[in-house]
Amino acid sequence: MKKITARQRQILWLLLGVNEEITAAEIAESIGVSVRTVHREMEDIEQLLGEFGLDLIRKSGKGIALSGPEPALAELRLFLREEKPAEYSGEDRKIFELCLLLEAEEPVKLFTLAHSLKVTVATISYDLDELEPWVRKFGLELVRRRGYGVEITGLEVDKRRAICRLAAEHLDLSDLVGHTPQTESNPVFRLLLTTVGKSNLMSVESMLWDMEWKWTAELPEIVYMEMLLGLAVSTRRIEIGRGMVSGEEAGYSRLSDHRNIAGTEQFVSRLETVLGQEFPRAEILYFAGLFDRVQDSFSSSGFAYGDIELMEMVYRLTESVAKRTGLPFQRDRSLREGLLEHMDPALKRIREGTRIRNPLLGPIRKDYEYLFTVVRAAAQDMKLELTIPDEEIGFLVMHFGASVERLNQLRRSVRAILVCASGLSSSRLLATRLAKEMPQIEVLGNISWYEAARLPDMDYDLIISTIDLPIDKERYIKISPLLTGDEIEKLLNYIHNITLNEQDTAAPQESGNTSREEAALSRLKSYKGILDEMVSLLERFRFHPLDNSGLSLSGTLSGMLNLLNGSGVIDDADILLERLLERERMASQVIPDTGLALFHTRSSHVHMSSLTLYRLRQPVLLEGGTEVRVILLMLAPRKLSKESLEVLSEISALLLNSELVKLLEERTEPEIRRYLSSELLHFFENKM
Template identity: 80%
Template sequence: MRKVTARQRQIIWLLLGVNEEITAAEIAEGTGVSVRTVHREMEDIEQTLADFGLDLIRKSGKGIQLSGPEDGLAELRLFLRQEKPAEYSGEERKVYELCSLLEAEEPVKLFTLAHWLKVTVATVSYDLDELEPWVRKFNLQLVRRRGYGVEITGSEIDKRRAIGRLAAEHLDLSDLVGHAPQMASSPVFRILLLTVGKNNLLDVENTLWDMEWQWTAELPEIVYMEMLLGLAVTTRRIAIGKGIESGGDTGYPRMSDHRNIAGAEQFVQRLGPALEEDIPRVEILYIAGLFDRAQDSFSAGGIAYGDIELMETVYKLTESVIRRTGLPFQSDRSLREGLLEHMEPAFKRLREGTRIRNPLLGPIRKDYDYLFQIVRAAVEDLQLELEIPDEEIAFLVMHFGASIERLNQLKRSVRAILVCASGLSSSRLLATRLAKEMPQIEILGNISWYEAARLPEVDYDLIISTIDLPLDKERYIKISPLLTGDEIEKLLSYIQNITLRERESIPKSETDRTGREVSALDRLKSYKGILDETVSLLERFRFYPLDNAGIPLDATISAMLDFLKGSGVIGDADILLERLLERERMSSQVIPDTGLALFHTRSSHIHMSSLTLYRLKQPVVLEGNTEVRVILLMLAPRKLSKESLEVLSEISAMLLNSELVKLLEERTESEIRGYLSSELLHFFENKM
């Protein structure tokens, strides 16, 4: 008979104590853990129940129920009363061991770890065997010697990377930013939260917000959280005397303008008093590197939502799902944009070997099984050089499910903001579920937890979140992205008893007229931004024939930039040349199955957006030994409005259209401008 952990025992007793379905959220609340943890435990629990001839029955929109013969239930109760629970699961033990070793001042005896975990030395030794490959991924070494103990050796930078990955694999966003972490009841996760600097995280985040930097406000939430976690880990390591040695490598190459060192100095000056720690110069350089990496990973390289190669992947995936379903997904721009924004960081994590976590995998497979199988088959058609786990397939299903359920907007009466831990996939699914089930709610948008914590209350009536927030409980309601029947009733009750009553206390003119005026004005400004960017970009569009005979790629790109000198578009052409060459080395710029390449970048050395076309006398050879005779150069400033980004992204997406490719390869400047004008006008009309 298998062992059960204390947490599994608690969940099983909860299932035995009810006569009807119970949701994963209710189990999580009853056991003091996260919904993700509940789903993670279910597989082991089901195997335990099978030993007694029992099953778990999942009903869509209702929850989970224990099912089986009465004698099996009685035998299970007897087993739980007699069985002494294992203190920790194998996964929990490994987390505890890693945290202990990464924070230890000296080698730790195997006996000491075994004593802490209440297991045998042999068990700890077996755990360490399994942990060794994981540790090596970060250029670290797990050293074990008889009479010496065990320790993790390597650079401080690599240890911080390992801690960040450990947090990403085992902690929910709620654990990091909620007032009361879901996992705080477990000693294992208490030590993990301590190791990642949870105690200082909100102080760090408040300081970061108070800097009022525009670039941090523009970061995607996943990039912002990675940077914030890196900063929190840094403060924790400094506090326990694990700083980077003076003169040591800070782990990140400096950019030529050292753009974030001054900002890091200001940030540390503000943060120091809150932490009561002196932060040395070498750590300031490391923090500047964290800022650089956050900026570069999101905007320095490109303009569009993703690279051309990624756009092609999204296009093929969508086409494959269209063939299998007959549904017109190609007309849903929100689907395309959502997939691009989601898949770029998701594929990056998969390449790095990061485990993908999706707490909604079980419910999605149950409620959307037909669509899950279709998306899985479509992904297999792509023949990617990556193994895509079911958890990631479920995220993609949420995007397509949201697209299927997307309905025409109806007149709303309650303005709501969404906060979702899993990003665009879960927020879009929840938004469409709300549109279908509760059309009286107007979804104003999806924002991050840190924006929600500071959003003026006059800007919305209701915050709907799928995670715990660092807010008073009265200011938001927490539900799941799948919006079960019970949650619909809970949400209706919240709106009637809290939201609408609070709004009644505010003069009607303030809630209705002002809200409509602000909303309408913001939309008009957005429309104007799109039109202004479109018109100016098309007016500046130029075509140049380029004689590049006998010169290499770098000289060819340099000659392309020479055409823009004196136009007011660019500043330092040498830095832009380095950026464009770096982009070409990082990933393919070639439009698949064409002789056309898109070179694109954003930089503070670019003063206005620009689109120029070059037809080369001699082809250049790019990645994959692909010959290219036509290059489209797309440049944009580092600081770019959302509307400008949308226009440039739309043009990038058009390059997958063979008609535009043919025009770029063969036709005149005016013909190309006419085609772009027509397509962008259609894009603008669809926005209204």
């Protein structure tokens, strides 16, 4: 039988993984080649398929599909898992080279790399030229000398950052936590999975969960995965003797309040037992610093969904798409919240140069062609200082697509939990597709893969996932967020043959009534939490004129915080001052086209949410050269309920309203309080 190339293997896995036709353009986009290259490969692929008794069906205007009996398809899958490709793609070579160099103890000869990859030394040299800028982004250096070889030098902490980024750019969530034989069969991806410590990842995750830290359960899935990957990479580095050196930068921030040292020591002690490894003190500090940074970054981004610039971006994008389509996207609060939560980490990755992966880009372009064109045009009109790739436009389209299809809740009989790899965009699109196509399913919510693995059976009837999960196949069904016709039929069969049969063996009426009663009580508690937060925040709202003559930004903020001393709101003004200044260095706090800035943070040194307004005697200069005369200070505890976060987010969003800005700049405390009361009451009534 003829040898196949790595590219042909990729194409065949794609064809095996879809239920309908897929176009050559979609294949080309998925594997990063031209359409012409795909067509050129088809002749060899067709010959190979003939040896298995399979046909390659090409339908004009529709695309390409495999056809043949299931036993033959199963034989092809087995062949692809076992057969070694005749050559590596350019992308595969670079992954292999980076993994090898990041793990090497000493310089590697170019000849050794060339021999391993079955290419010339000149090809390796060209690859390294292309990799050099990527390596420099992490503060590392790619050293090449004749007769010496090649190596990557730099701090261990930066090498770990590079490995985590390499994983983020080339691995999906399913590769890390699911069962993906097509990835593990590729020797390059096997090497990458080894480098990131996949063999330890689930043990680390289980230990992390067993610690029962409340803050880990509150992390967004993407943040949780980044942290988990960082821990798994560290265990692999220690395993091969690349541990942190005492005295080397361990990532333990000087702003830390040392809250994680004791917990980290306990976590590491348990991990040593499970993995049979010894963790030096420098690693404990590194882990503690990692936990600190995760909590701090989540606290900052989670507070009011990030900064005002981001809110204005979402506002402009939504307005632009609404004008182009004539649809009232501005009224959809779920759309706004979803975009705010999605765009913050997405823009960060684009700025860092991280490759955006969107495996659904082809189908999205096909099914939402008009909306894709509109959203891309709207994004271009915003004239951002960075290029938004089509993969990211695809995620934005999923948010708007979900908004278009969003319907009123209908009476349902099957309770479902969603697990989606691409976060809120795919989960909301799938939820609205389900509401439209299968109203008998009640979507209880979207959870992470690690929550799904531990969710009690009584809490749901069905788990619907867009990725492979590390749980028994019988416990969930895997479909795509676009919910194709074949998948609707597959889902109906699953519900009929498994879910409803299981319900028949229980006491459905009693269970259903209990569930509805608990859901009603939960909603009432949520409403009470929102009302309590609004009332207490408005009652504590204060306005202070502030004489900041001759003071810098630091001195001005210090004066503002001093006015809160003795109020019971804060206990350590110095740490809060550092946090506020650090946040200002990270992103502008100025409300666009105004002399008003919003400074905000969450900290364990804040004991209750607080909203205070300061009008300055002299304008103060912020980062970027912008002057402001009015500052709104919003503080909140580190541990904050979902309801409190919603209220603070709503107040932040109101700052895009020119009427509120004018009140804050010119009017009295009672007038501002009355306006906020009216707007928050309207917000609450809309939630009922």
